[in-house]
Amino acid sequence: MEEIRRAAGAYYENLPDEEKRNARFSFNEMDKNKDGKINLDEYVAYLKKDNNTVLPSLFTELDKDGNGTLDFDEAIVLYYIMQSGRAIICQSCKTFLAGAYFTCSQCFFNDDDSVSTFDVCCDCYGGKKFRHNDGHIFCDNYTLLCRSRSATQAAPIQKRTKVLNILKKGLQVAGITSSDLEGISTDIGDGIGDGEGSSKSNCSIM
Ligand SMILES: [Ca+2]
Ligand SMILES: [Ca+2]
Ligand SMILES: [Zn+2]
Ligand SMILES: [Zn+2]
Known part of the structure; x- marks a missing residue:
């Protein structure tokens, strides 16, 4: 806190x-x-x-x-x-997530509006005190923030708007403020890394 x-x-x-x-x-x-x-x-x-x-x-x-x-x-x-959209709560024990926590990357990057993010505190994650879809991979919120940036930069230009929209939707999960996201948008404007690269992490976009 x-x-x-x-x-x-x-x-x-x-x-x-x-x-x-x-x-x-x-x-x-x-x-x-x-x-x-x-x-x-x-x-x-x-x-x-x-x-x-x-x-x-x-x-x-x-x-x-x-x-x-x-x-x-x-x-x-x-x-x-x-x-800042920082009002995030553990889906298992319902405590306010004040610091580091884990979120499901599949749910985070899902562009279907009916799928909400799935966030759990470190205790619930570590103690496996939660139920979620099999095979969904979790990463912590700080890792997610870094991966979001590389995922955006790695996406082909025509896909970037989509990726950014997904990020906007999930903004609150990583505790990012809108000014942070503007920074990401600016980088895209610079046309950095417009190759076909893909993020080789557990948190890559599905
Ligand atoms: Ca007081
Ligand atoms: Ca009063
Ligand atoms: Zn919890
Ligand atoms: Zn999930």
Whole structure:
């Protein structure tokens, strides 16, 4: 959680003023009784409003000083998690995935919208405490991010738009922000590696 907290702080510092105001606006919106802090009820009500998964355990983790409410600095971490699509949950034990985790590469790169990503925490993955399709191969989220880049670069030009669209759909799985993806798009524009190469990894595109 500490890592995400640091990322959230850095993210907020780099936001344009207008988006900083948006973050403040979201906070005020969440703060129904206008006492300047978010209690558990306000947190739950806010997430339910947009049909988000409500994890009371996440509230406890967000509440760094443990006083039972979230001040603005603590709530900014939630804002970051929501904005960056980082709200990923273990499909087995339902905990919030704050750090490294494993995801099914077949499901991730599947371009059928009815197939969602399948993510599990390291404990559930290591302890084989999950059920999933036989033969599907998992890789960790950091590996996936690297493989996504090489997969995009290795794809023939006409296929790249498709690959990028798949990546956009699965953006949240790797915890990539949209600005990261713009970086990938730019590289494509440079026309790097337009050969027929294929990624020789467990996480290659099927
Ligand atoms: Ca309040
Ligand atoms: Ca607090
Ligand atoms: Zn788990
Ligand atoms: Zn799968």
